[in-house]
Amino acid sequence: MTFAAAHYAALAIFAAACWGFGRALFLRLGAPARSDFWLETAMATALGVGLFICVFQGLGIAGLLRMPAVLLVVAVGFAAACIQVPGWLRQMRALPPGPRLTWIEKVALAALALVALPTLFEPLAPPAAFDELMYHLPYARQVAQSGALGIHEWLRYPWFPYNYNLLYAAALLVGDDVLPHLLSAMAGWLSVWLVYRLGLAYLNRVLACAAAAVLLGMGDYASALIDMGVALFVLAAWISLWWWNEAHAEQPDAGVRWLALSAFFLGLAAGSKYQALTFLPLAAWFVVRRERRVRPWGVALLCFLLPCIYWFGRNALMTGDPFNPIGARLFGFSNWNPADYKNQLDDVRAHAALPSVLIWPVVLAPLSRAWRRTPAVHAAIVFCAYSLIVWALTSRYPRYMTASFPLLALVAVLGWQVLLGWLAAGLHRMLPSAVRGEGRPRVAVVVAALLLAVLAAVSWRHSERRLAGIAVTPAAREAFLRANVPGYAVMNHVREQVTGRVYQIALSEAIYYGPNPIWGDTLGPWRYADFPLLPAAEAARRFAGLGFEALVMPDAVADTLAKDQGFRRHFVLMFAQDGARAYRILPPAP
Incomplete structure (x- = not known):
């Protein structure tokens, strides 16, 4: 318990510092057209994560990414949070009371809590995942040891953009290698909360819980990969872009701030993983349909480049390929040769597979009522269709779809709703009259009770398994690593x-x-x-x-x-x- 408490206390301090920085800037952007206090709180925290990345990037470029600098920046962010807490609490107390929860909403929230429980223990195990051990953590350790951003050719991907890995480097400076797991998990939990609030705003509470549960079920909370960080930034970018769309409809100049915020989040994502660049054509198409003035596009471009231009500019200057090594065929080969390029593509194709069954019903979402009634849902479905097409035409590697998981989860529940509606209609025709009418509530209660019982058993089993992987002592860590x-x-x-x-x-x-x-x-x-x-x-x-x-x-x-x-x-x-x-x-x- 002490081990977990110490790590979660460190995470809470960092999350508070992120919120402190993010909210200080977020307040200056004003409120979106459709205000949601809790959604904006999560967005402010995501913005703070991005600001920390930019600060750590600047420190790394200057060769000053050392423990004192990291502690100082976190302390300033935490102080900013403490200063803003009273005002935030006043806003929270002023919120109008929500409607009373129905019994089915309570069941949905309980089910979501059971799905979330094992994810609290997953990050506490020592690093054991393939890619985190091959280059994510080795790169972060190199940065932590040198205090600078360097090129390390002994790594498989020395030229990749490493935005989110800078958080891991800072974590290694002030703590152990479990902290990077928690920083990755934090991105996942923030995405889950954003999806829940979006579901609450545009669908209903039951579907919001279902979408959050689907996203939790697809997440990776046990490693220090960067995919969930990229997913957070892509989701935040699309939320900001929708806020821009709503503000632009009322007053074009007022929406530029949200366009800039969206571009900043996309820049953070692109500076963390090349796959995030595939979202730029869709974002550009969405914007150019409504905005063709030079100034808003210039502001958005600057905000996009701020967190990622270092990586792409460095690569272009030093190798001729801004997207080294994936741009080799266009810009020329440097540290990779044609055989390496082919081997990498062959490896990706060898791992091609169908994504999680949890999102398969996403193809049925256009048959839902929300497709026709809610413009935001319509836009989300277009995003999902674009993501699936790009994924199918390129990698077909399930992990490369992670950046789209949040919105895919949200849209997939609409497909599940359609599918379950068909099944319910069929059962309604087949069941005898005794279970119709007044009997249906009793059947619903029984089904809900069975669902919670099954989820409780599965949650307990997974939690026990994750707890067994937590290595508190050196001997336990040694045994875990030798086994895994x-x-x-x-x-x-x-x-x-x-x-x-x-x-x-x-x-x-x-x-x-x-x-x-x-x-x-x-x-x-x-x-x-x-x-x-x-x-x-x-x-x-x-x-x-x-x-x-x-x-x-x-x-x-x-x-x-x-x-x-x-x-x-x-x-x-x-x-x-x-x-x-x-x-x-x-x-x-x-």
Whole structure:
């Protein structure tokens, strides 16, 4: 409990600081046409997250991203929050009381709480997900150690935009590597709250709870990936864009502030993951239909570039490809070669799959009444259709759809409503008259009770599983990592025992726990194909000449290589455990 309380206290302080900064700016933007106190509070917090990213980016560019600077910025944000709390509380107390909850709304809220419960424990486990260990956390650690934004070619994606990872770097400066999990989860929880408030505003409370539950069910709360951060910014951008649409209809000049805010959120998303750039054509089409003046477009462009121009400008100046490496075919290859590019595309295609079944009914949403009656819902459905088409034509990799999950979840519940309506109509025709009329409320109560009972059991089971993964002591952490991270024991050994360079083969998912840095990957200048291990004498001479002292690999690779006598003469086993081995490199005698 102390472990969880300490981490959530740190998260609460940071969230409050984000809200403090965000609200201070948000108040100067004024109120949207359709005011929602709680939606605006969440939007202010998301804005504060973006402002922190910009500040950390500036500190990193200047080489000043150190613990004192991080603590100072958080302290200023927290102080800003404390100053604004009285005014915020006055606004909250002035809110008119809402209608009394019906029993079905209470059931929906209880169900949502049960779905949310396991997500509170998921972030508290040590890092064990593939991509977070391969480059998200290694990059953040490099920034934290150097205090600067650098190019680290030993990483798989050294040129990617890393906006959201800067939060992880700051977290590593002031805490442990569980804090990045919580920062990713915070983005997910904020998105869930935004979706719930949107559902409440444009649909109803039951559908709002259902949409929030669907989004919770699709979220990843156990890792330090950046997809949920991107999803938060894309969702916030579209909320701001709708506010602009409503304000522009009344007074064009008054809506520019919301257009600028939307562009800023899109810039944050694009500066965190290249896939966010695919939303720009839709946003541009939405805006150009109503606004063609130069000044609003110029303001929006500046706000978009503010959080992302560093990454794209740096890449363009240093490699000629602003979107390195995905723009290689257009701008020319640099650290990747054509084979790397093809291998990456092949890998994405190999992971192509259908998205979560929870959002499949999204295709039925145009059959709902909300499609015809509510312009905001109509716009959300267009967004979802565009996202699905782009996704289907490009990657078809489910994780690359994460940025669209919030609005897909909101629209999918309309499809579920249509589908369940059809099923209810069919059952109504089939059931005997005894369960019609007065019998239907009793059936509804029974169904609701069964639903809550099932959700409670599932929630408890998932919560127990997540609680078991929380490692409070060093011994528990060691046991967890050995069980969940292939090659962890060997990586940890060479990190502690080897002073020279280390080259890894097929253990990219464990490099965060190895030496910093560690070389070797399927892509890039240290690709495996460029460092053949046979003939062994030549390989050992080359590795030694580059300063490499050790080589680590899985048992399957080692067994194949060890059949060669030359390999056994020049690569001596120094450690083996849990399906991986480390070899010391002995160069040939002169």
